[in-house]
Amino acid sequence: MENVNTSSLVNQAINGDMSAFEELIIDSEKIVYNIAFRMLADAEDAKDISQEVFIKVYKNLSKFDGKAAFSTWVYRIAVNTCIDEMRKRKGKQNVSIDEELKTNESSLKKQYIDKEPTPEESFMQKETEEEIMSAMEKLSIEHKAVITLRDLDGLSYSEIADITEVSMGTVKSRLARARLQLKNIIVGNKEHIAKGNRQNN
Amino acid sequence: MKCDKASELISLYIDKELNRQDEQLLMEHLSECDDCRNEYEQLKVMVEELNNIPLVELPNGYHSELILKIENTKVDNAENISYFKPKENNQNNNKKTNWKKYSAIAAALFILVVVGSGLGGNSKRGTKEQSADQKYSESAAPAAEDIDASPRDINVDGAAFDEASGESKEVSTISNKLNLSNSQNNERMKIKRLYAGLEVKDFDEAITKLKEITEANGGYVENYTSYVYNYDDTNGISLKQGDITLRMPKESYEASKNLLNEIGSITDENETTEDVTAEYIDTQGRLNMKLKEEERLLELIDKSNTIEDIIKIESRLGEVRADIESYTTSIQNWDRLVQFSTITLNIVEVTDSKITSIDSDFGSKIQNSFIYSINIMSMLGQNTVIALAGLFIPILIIAFIAFCAVNIKKKKKKDVKKNDK
Numbered sequence: 001m002e003n004v005n006t007s008s009l010v011n012q013a014i015n016g017d018m019s020a021f022e023e024l025i026i027d028s029e030k031i032v033y034n035i036a037f038r039m040l041a042d043a044e045d046a047k048d049i050s051q052e053v054f055i056k057v058y059k060n061l062s063k064f065d066g067k068a069a070f071s072t073w074v075y076r077i078a079v080n081t082c083i084d085e086m087r088k089r090k091g092k093q094n095v096s097i098d099e100e101l102k103t104n105e106s107s108l109k110k111q112y113i114d115k116e117p118t119p120e121e122s123f124m125q126k127e128t129e130e131e132i133m134s135a136m137e138k139l140s141i142e143h144k145a146v147i148t149l150r151d152l153d154g155l156s157y158s159e160i161a162d163i164t165e166v167s168m169g170t171v172k173s174r175l176a177r178a179r180l181q182l183k184n185i186i187v188g189n190k191e192h193i194a195k196g197n198r199q200n201n
Numbered sequence: 202m203k204c205d206k207a208s209e210l211i212s213l214y215i216d217k218e219l220n221r222q223d224e225q226l227l228m229e230h231l232s233e234c235d236d237c238r239n240e241y242e243q244l245k246v247m248v249e250e251l252n253n254i255p256l257v258e259l260p261n262g263y264h265s266e267l268i269l270k271i272e273n274t275k276v277d278n279a280e281n282i283s284y285f286k287p288k289e290n291n292q293n294n295n296k297k298t299n300w301k302k303y304s305a306i307a308a309a310l311f312i313l314v315v316v317g318s319g320l321g322g323n324s325k326r327g328t329k330e331q332s333a334d335q336k337y338s339e340s341a342a343p344a345a346e347d348i349d350a351s352p353r354d355i356n357v358d359g360a361a362f363d364e365a366s367g368e369s370k371e372v373s374t375i376s377n378k379l380n381l382s383n384s385q386n387n388e389r390m391k392i393k394r395l396y397a398g399l400e401v402k403d404f405d406e407a408i409t410k411l412k413e414i415t416e417a418n419g420g421y422v423e424n425y426t427s428y429v430y431n432y433d434d435t436n437g438i439s440l441k442q443g444d445i446t447l448r449m450p451k452e453s454y455e456a457s458k459n460l461l462n463e464i465g466s467i468t469d470e471n472e473t474t475e476d477v478t479a480e481y482i483d484t485q486g487r488l489n490m491k492l493k494e495e496e497r498l499l500e501l502i503d504k505s506n507t508i509e510d511i512i513k514i515e516s517r518l519g520e521v522r523a524d525i526e527s528y529t530t531s532i533q534n535w536d537r538l539v540q541f542s543t544i545t546l547n548i549v550e551v552t553d554s555k556i557t558s559i560d561s562d563f564g565s566k567i568q569n570s571f572i573y574s575i576n577i578m579s580m581l582g583q584n585t586v587i588a589l590a591g592l593f594i595p596i597l598i599i600a601f602i603a604f605c606a607v608n609i610k611k612k613k614k615k616d617v618k619k620n621d622k
Contacts, residue, residue, distance in 0.1 A: 018268065018272070018350050019270075022268065025529070026203055027258060028263075029263065029264060029267075030258075030259055031256070032261070033259050034256050034257050034269075037257050042560065043257075043260065046257075047260055047263065051263075051267045053272055054271070055267075055269055055270060055271055057408065058275070062500075063503075084508070088508060127577050128250055128254075129254050132247075132250065132251060132254070144604075147251070150216075150258075151248055151251035151252055152251060152254060152384055153256070154252070157216070157218065172213060172218070173209065173214070176208070176209055176211070176212035176213065176214055179212050179244055179247065179248065180208065180212070180240075180244070183240075183244055183247050184249065186247065187243065
């Protein structure tokens, strides 16, 4: 979106023009919802929080300084809101470290071991997603955020730097560590399951 | 290259963010080091899987629900934070509560005035104004958009929460609106009110002319009643009289006054000019301070990190916004009263023969007393309104305190509810 167009829409929206506001946010709705959904891991929460994000956007329209793209600003509010929400809940939630994977036959494990996708792989897309999601639950909030933004939502390094308000260098190292961490969790689960299988035999 | 260095670079390599040189070095290392190679393979697969996970679709009705919520926040914010109820939802309730309060205050004052001014005095057809239920304090004349010629009620809660000044608006918008208001430094804010009694030959014609003149000048009819007051059996004549309140732009006020002579003969008149400049500027000053405070609080919220801080700031922000709204309302009320002068006319249709006949028959006597009592009532009404106008500010303060008291209670109730949650 051109800068000129955006700032005139913003002004109209500030003056109460709802359709201008809708035009501003329509393209970011899905991603904001996805950010919330992946961070909070619950559809209801994702809906509530993501809508709260847009309400915040609406209330703070006059604070948009036009330096970054409008969507970047929106995503920033989204990420911060989700992080705040997660910190709020951290005390209440019980994270089970020993959570077992839902499936014994892990498609991911197969890939790590065999490196050959089997026909089953394509049907197991959903299960892979579940495995990854449950592994992600064990990541720190920051790691979860950066993986969501980069690998799940496909945002660029520079966008992520703007959104999370850190330097590019920080984004790069944070992402590298997050991915490593996630991989270890997944592989660790595999070992955990393998152990279980051995015990059962 | 050592393995920890390689580890850092693998992630970047997967995203193709490495420069040629680093890429070269990494490839060399990977060809030599099995551990790192495995790590690379695993990460690569994982990232591919992550990338393959599709974006979740928005749930049904997400967008429309969102827009609804945003519309509601305009309303909700006013409800939660301000002491003035939004006109859309709660107007009816407010009308009733306001009426009760104001009728009580008005009744008390009315009695005072009645006792004070004494019942003797003029029986002449006094100038008639609206009775005490025209609230000059809290209510305003309806906003300019509502202009129409038909008789209508004055909104008790006439505060103009139009879209542009809704609660959720930011600081700059409100102050922009204020800058458009009348009182710049040079101009005095004067509220002009004219009460006049007019005798006319043809009542309906006079009313029509008045409406024409009013609308031609960009004004509007605020209130209008009429009734037949004398039915003369012998001649079959029925005479009408009535009251009409006009709001004229102050620029055309003088001109309209002169036009009255063409419509009928003025039996009496009374003009008042109320200078509210001092209060106006004072209120503007206070409003500016509150707006600045609002800005600062909003900045603070941005910087604060803990939820507790944010909650405290938001609470203070709520109070500040309540003040902002009340000041804005007062200013807007004054703007309207100044911008549109009020002309209240009591119009009486007369024939050539005098109404108050010298005829001493019983019927006429009754009529006379009836007219007499109407005049007394009108005079009392006039005194009341004058007294009210004079007590405008104290009434405003009393009413505002009453509002606060009631709404602090409500706020406490809501706080209790919130805490219970």
